[in-house]
Amino acid sequence: MKALVTGATGFVGSHLVRDLLARGVEVRVLARKTSPWKNLENLSVERAEGDVRDADSLARAMRGCEAVFHAAAQYTFWEADPRSYYDINLEGTKNVLRACEKSKVKRLVYTSTIATVGGARSPDALLNESATYNLDETKDHYILSKKQAETEVLKATQEGRLDAVIVNPGGPIGARDLKPTPTGFLLMKFINGEVPV
Secondary structure: OEEEEEOOOOHHHHHHHHHHHHOOOEEEEEEOOOOOOHHHOOOOOEEEEOOOOOHHHHHHHHOOOOEEEEOOOOOOOOOOOOHHHHHHHHHHHHHHHHHHHHHOOOEEEEEOOHHHHOOOOOOOOOOOOOOOOOOHHHOOHHHHHHHHHHHHHHHHHHOOOOOEEEEOOOOOOOOOOOOOOHHHHHHHHHHOOOOOO
């Protein structure tokens, strides 16, 4: 099987690529010209230059792929221009969905976030994927853009246009967190004694 991975040069994506390779999957990665390659050095992957905001590059990258793992995202604490969250997380995901449909991809695995599950209103509440989303009031553009993107993926599956699975990771930490991610940044601040527990 051949699979395309978006966001493969990042923290979550690079772990995903390694797992796919270990399972014998042929991996093609969508990467911008400016994307750092350190997380994928010495791995047997095919590079397709492109960007989730560029529909043509997605169509080229998906040729011959049975599956797409969409892990690309704008994941930061804050951006001066919040439109970047919607350009990448929402519009980029819409582009991925359209390209998957046109390319007749058999399965899309979309990496969302645990934040789309919502927040507990009491300390005794345990939430799962059936919980009602309730974080609009946060005005957090990362969360809002990911929720809107997840809604688009759900709509595509409910309408029978695509077979998709949504993954909702929470607080990923570990090796190859080069930037670091916001999660890794907070962990480093704690380790360095700059923030309390």
